[in-house]
Amino acid sequence: NAGVTQTPKFQVLKTGQSMTLQCAQDMNHNSMYWYRQDPGMGLRLIYYSASEGTTDKGEVPNGYNVSRLNKREFSLRLESAAPSQTSVYFCASSAHNLEQFFGPGTRLTVL
Amino acid sequence: GQQVMQIPQYQHVQEGEDFTTYCNSSTTLSNIQWYKQRPGGHPVFLIQLVKSGEVKKQKRLTFQFGEAKKNSSLHITATQTTDVGTYFCAASSGGSNYKLTFGKGTLLTVNP
Numbered sequence: 001n002a003g004v005t006q007t008p009k010f011q012v013l014k015t016g017q018s019m020t021l022q023c024a025q026d027m028n029h030n031s032m033y034w035y036r037q038d039p040g041m042g043l044r045l046i047y048y049s050a051s052e053g054t055t056d057k058g059e060v061p062n063g064y065n066v067s068r069l070n071k072r073e074f075s076l077r078l079e080s081a082a083p084s085q086t087s088v089y090f091c092a093s094s095a096h097n098l099e100q101f102f103g104p105g106t107r108l109t110v111l
Numbered sequence: 112g113q114q115v116m117q118i119p120q121y122q123h124v125q126e127g128e129d130f131t132t133y134c135n136s137s138t139t140l141s142n143i144q145w146y147k148q149r150p151g152g153h154p155v156f157l158i159q160l161v162k163s164g165e166v167k168k169q170k171r172l173t174f175q176f177g178e179a180k181k182n183s184s185l186h187i188t189a190t191q192t193t194d195v196g197t198y199f200c201a202a203s204s205g206g207s208n209y210k211l212t213f214g215k216g217t218l219l220t221v222n223p
Contacts, residue, residue: 031209033210035213040120040215041215042117042213042214042215042216043154043201045211045212048209048210059212092154094209096209098159099156099159100156100201100211102153102154102155103153104153105153
């Protein structure tokens with residue numbers, strides 16, 4: 001099992017460009033999450049999907065959209081990237097109210 | 112929304128010294144989880160505490176959940192260089208909401 005995979009690993013964008021971060025899990029988990037991690041800020045929840053077909057906003061959703069494509073995949077889209085979105089993005093999944101498994105992260109720089 | 116305060120933000124110790132990080136909430140928590148993130152890596156689950164006053168041990172790591180379920184601690188005995196990383200607590204308010212609120216983490220560095 002690969003666990004949680006994320007693509008790409010690194011990305012550099014110019015202000016105003018758009019991109020989609022991909023996430024997939026092979027553990028048959030119902031819940032999936034997107035976080036951003038900035039120095040000194042810990043992990044902040046952007047969006048989550050408690051089950052297939054549902055998505056909800058987290059703590060910092062502005063400037064992002066998500067799609068729960070199926071049970072395995074949960075993508076995060078930046079429609080018009082801004083320098084404030086420079087961060088490390090982690091996808092995670094979990095079964096019910098249990099431990100979260102994290103992907104390796106995407107390091108995004110917006111110039 | 113729910114907030115979880117974690118202290119200290121940084122801790123530097125000599126190898127062999129003990130280390131403790133604390134997590135506090137103003138509201139009663141359903142459960143609390145602890146994660147470790149090595150430099151350049153991703154968070155990895157360590158443990159979950161659910162019961163009031165619960166204490167769990169993993170080798171040199173001791174995890175406690177307060178009696179009021181509003182605070183928790185992680186204690187490492189005799190630190191080693193392999194303990195280096197950031198330790199996060201993460202709290203759940205329970206119910207059908209599977210969101211976790213993470214503390215800002217404690218970065219532990221160990222001088223060999």
